[in-house]
Every structure is written in C-alpha cells, then in structure tokens.
Amino acid sequence: MPRPLVVDVHTHVYPPSYMAMLRARKTVPYIHDPVSGDPRLIILSSDDDPSIPIDERGRPVDTSYSDINVKLTFMQQHGIDSSVISLANPWLDFLDPSEAQQWAERINNDLEETCAQNNKSTGPDNALPLQERSTLFAFATLPLSAPSADIIVNEIKRLKTLPHIRGVIMGTSGLGNGLDDEKLGPVWAALEETQFLLFLHPHYGLPDEAFGGAEVTKRYGHVLPLALGFPLETTIAVTRMLLSRVFDxxxxxxxxxxxxxxTLPFLAGRIESCIVHERKFVQNGGDVPGPQRSIWDVLKTNIFLDAVVYGTPGLKAAVAAGGTDRLMFGTDHPFFPPLDESEKEWISVTTNYKAIDANFEGEKETVAAVLGGNAARILKLE
Ligand code: URA
Ligand code: ZN
Known part of the structure; x- marks a missing residue:
C-alpha cells in the first residue's frame, strides 16, 4: 500500500488583514505589541485580566498564525499533504453589524486566493495525485453579526463560486443567541442546499464560575478553558441544536x-436517555416539541468528527459514535506549539498521529481513511 494521503481538516490562519484589524483594537479580541518581545494575542475573555501586566496577557503570536509559508513548512515537517485552512476564533463574531459583510468577503477572498496561489505551483492539470502535491483548501467564515440573515445566506451562495472553499467554520454563538435560535433556519437551509460542511468550533468556553472562579482559572493558565471549557461548549451547542430539532x-x-x-460521543447515551425521560416533550406526554431523530442517527448521518483528541479513549468514543468513515485527522495548528521553540516536531501533532496508530493498530486501511481518505472523499478534494 502506498504512503497514505494525510489531510489536516483542523488548521487555522489569521490572514494578514485580520491581524491588522486585531492590532487596531484595544478590547478583546486584540493583539498587543510590547516594546520588547513577541506580540501577544488576547482573544479569550479570561485572557484580558487587568491584574496581569498587558505585556504578559494572552499568548505569544508569531508568524505561524498569518504567514502561509510557515504553515506549508509545518505541513512538510509533519507529513501533511493537504490542509483545509480556516479562520481561527473568534472569527467575525465581534464585528459591528455594518462591517460584517465586507469583512467576510474580504477574508474569504483572501483564503481563496491563498489556496489558489499555492495550488497553482502544482501544474495546470493537477495530474499528480494529491499525495504528491501540497494543496490547500479552506473553510470560509460567515458574517454572523450582519443585520439580516439574507446577507449570510448570500455569502454562502457566493462561496459556492469560489473553487477552493469546502465549507464554513462557525462558533457556537450563532446570531448571538446560540445555535438553537430559529432565526438561523435560513442559514441551515442554505448550508443544506449547498451541501457545505459546517465546521463547528468553540471559542467562548464556560464561565469562570464553572471552574471555581476567576482566581482558579488564572492559576492554571489556559488549561481549564481549553481542555474543558472548549469541549463542553461544543457539546452544549450541538446538543441545543439537537433539542431544538435542527436535525429534524x-x-x-x-x-x-x-x-x-x-464530549458528545462519550455523553450521547446520557443525552439520549435524558430526552427519553423528559416529560416536557410531546412524545412523552408534554407540550414541548422534542427531537424526533435519535442522537445515534444524527451522529451517523449529520455529524463528522475530527481526530484532535490526543488519546485512544477519545478516539474509541468517536469511532463508537460515528464510525471510522466519519473521523478525520487534524492538528489545530498554529495553536499548541512546542514550549521549546527549537523543537521542529510538534508534540500536539505527534500525539494525535500516535493515538491513531495505536487505536487502529494493524488496520492499514482504517488508518489511511482517518489520516486523509475520509477527508478527500467527504470534502471532494480530488
Ligand atoms: N486555542 C484557541 O483559541 N483556539 C484553538 O483553536 C485552539 C486553542
Ligand atoms: Zn481549532
């Protein structure tokens, strides 16, 4: 069997135009340039703690966030053939409604152009197999704060004309009221019609109180918000979609x-059981319409999972819930770089590679599917 194709479906960029916008801001999200040392990225609300000197807030942000050549080098160093790049959090969520459409078009055009320029170097007929060219595709961003859903829908339709766009990335706030907001109906309809994949990604985490208060959160840096806040945020958002019957x-x-x-794969049984036992829902004798489709059906029909879980127990839950043909390799680059900058190999990436190898030991075809075959098929990368 030839070397398997490796596709990274979870890899972010902040195009230079977005970096410049963050640099011009003084409230979250923003970039602060200290007099000496690396610029700082302050994007999480817990980052912007006035008791921390501004030069130390957030995390360092270097060219790996915005320079596509740095990403291409990272890809080469980690055996990645294709990357589906997406704007990193918090996307355009915070923009004034009057600016949202223009920024979405600008960022999406930047992403498209970055992919087109890079992929051009592979020759006009793309005759080489995907393994032998380093290609980029993108998940676009939506103007979610725009004054009307029509603007969002129109952007989705425009994106269909951009050849390297394979879907859209979105946070969990939707139009501001979460993903069970019925005003999102036209957006779900447009995504369904275009068959664009929606990459649902966390940003807001959980309130500090969930971790014992701001002092506790701060004590452990980003561990509690990123290790626990992010995954629970995603779980809550998609469960609200299910409960509000979006998938029906x-x-x-x-x-x-x-x-x-x-934590959706791990908690799916509990979520389903709570639904079955909820007296509020019509099907159980109440007067609130509950979800008609089971979470297990949704997991196998509507949901794909990335393999960014850093261990075999998480992978086993993902596979048990969705199957091996719905799981796709990712890195979360440029987040989680090695703390020792001289290390070329990122432990955040090798941990995921090793977990995939260990989980599917001896199952070469499954490993190849998870590393890239699934993404190539699902996202039509050929
Ligand atoms: N931290 C973030 O803010 N975003 C990611 O995607 C990963 C880590
Ligand atoms: Zn990410």
Whole structure:
C-alpha cells in the first residue's frame, strides 16, 4: 500500500488583514505589541485580566498564525499533504453589524486566493495525485453579526463560486443567541442546499464560575478553558441544536465537530436517555416539541468528527459514535506549539498521529481513511 494521503481538516490562519484589524483594537479580541518581545494575542475573555501586566496577557503570536509559508513548512515537517485552512476564533463574531459583510468577503477572498496561489505551483492539470502535491483548501467564515440573515445566506451562495472553499467554520454563538435560535433556519437551509460542511468550533468556553472562579482559572493558565471549557461548549451547542430539532428540520445538514465532538460521543447515551425521560416533550406526554431523530442517527448521518483528541479513549468514543468513515485527522495548528521553540516536531501533532496508530493498530486501511481518505472523499478534494 502506498504512503497514505494525510489531510489536516483542523488548521487555522489569521490572514494578514485580520491581524491588522486585531492590532487596531484595544478590547478583546486584540493583539498587543510590547516594546520588547513577541506580540501577544488576547482573544479569550479570561485572557484580558487587568491584574496581569498587558505585556504578559494572552499568548505569544508569531508568524505561524498569518504567514502561509510557515504553515506549508509545518505541513512538510509533519507529513501533511493537504490542509483545509480556516479562520481561527473568534472569527467575525465581534464585528459591528455594518462591517460584517465586507469583512467576510474580504477574508474569504483572501483564503481563496491563498489556496489558489499555492495550488497553482502544482501544474495546470493537477495530474499528480494529491499525495504528491501540497494543496490547500479552506473553510470560509460567515458574517454572523450582519443585520439580516439574507446577507449570510448570500455569502454562502457566493462561496459556492469560489473553487477552493469546502465549507464554513462557525462558533457556537450563532446570531448571538446560540445555535438553537430559529432565526438561523435560513442559514441551515442554505448550508443544506449547498451541501457545505459546517465546521463547528468553540471559542467562548464556560464561565469562570464553572471552574471555581476567576482566581482558579488564572492559576492554571489556559488549561481549564481549553481542555474543558472548549469541549463542553461544543457539546452544549450541538446538543441545543439537537433539542431544538435542527436535525429534524434540516436532515441533510453536515457538521464537522471540533476536538472529536467535545464530549458528545462519550455523553450521547446520557443525552439520549435524558430526552427519553423528559416529560416536557410531546412524545412523552408534554407540550414541548422534542427531537424526533435519535442522537445515534444524527451522529451517523449529520455529524463528522475530527481526530484532535490526543488519546485512544477519545478516539474509541468517536469511532463508537460515528464510525471510522466519519473521523478525520487534524492538528489545530498554529495553536499548541512546542514550549521549546527549537523543537521542529510538534508534540500536539505527534500525539494525535500516535493515538491513531495505536487505536487502529494493524488496520492499514482504517488508518489511511482517518489520516486523509475520509477527508478527500467527504470534502471532494480530488
Ligand atoms: N486555542 C484557541 O483559541 N483556539 C484553538 O483553536 C485552539 C486553542
Ligand atoms: Zn481549532
């Protein structure tokens, strides 16, 4: 069997135009340039703690966030053939409604151009197999704060004309009220119609109180918000979609959940059991319409999971919930770089590679599917 194709479906960029916008801001999200040392990225609300000197807030941000050549080098160093790049959090969520459409078009055009320029170097007929060219595709971003859903829908339709766009990335706030907001109906309908994959990614985490208060959160840096806040945020968001019957109304909606679905695969049985025992729902004698489709059906029909879970127990839950043909390799680059900058190999990446190898030991075809075959098929990368 030839070397398997490796596709990274979870890899972010902040295009230079977005970096410049963050640099011009003084409230979250923003970039601060200290007099000496690396610029700092302050994007999580817990990062912007006035008791921390501004030069130390957030995390260092270097060219790996915005320079596509740095990403291409990272890909080469980690055996990645194709990357589906997406704007990193918090996307355009915070923009004034009057600016959302223009910024979405600008960022999406930047992403498209980055992919087109890079892929051009592979020759006009793309005769080489995907393994032998380093290619880029993209998940676009949506103007979710725009004054009307029509603007979002129109952007989805415009994206269909951009050849390297394979879907859209979105956070969990939707139009501001979460993903069970019925005003999102036209957006789900447009995604369903275009069959664009929706990459659902966390940003807001959980309130500090969930971790014992701001002091506790701060004590452990980013560990509690990123290790626990992010996955639970994703789990809550997709469960709200299920409960509000989004998957009943839009049965062809296709969603890729970040970080192997947060904790959804592990908690699916409990969620389903709570639904079955909830007296509020019409099917159980109440007066609130509950979800008609089971979570197990949704997991096997509407949901894809990335393999960014850093261990075999998480992978086993993902596979048990969705199957091996719905699981796709990712890195979360440029987040989680090695703390020792001289290390070329990122432990955050090798941990995921090793977990995949260990989980599917001896099953070469499954490993190849998870590393890239599934992504190539699902995202039509050929
Ligand atoms: N931290 C973030 O803010 N975003 C990611 O995607 C990963 C880590
Ligand atoms: Zn990510």
């Amino acid at each position: 109304s839009f049965p062809r909606l296709q969603i890729l959940l970040a970080h192997s679905g947060g």
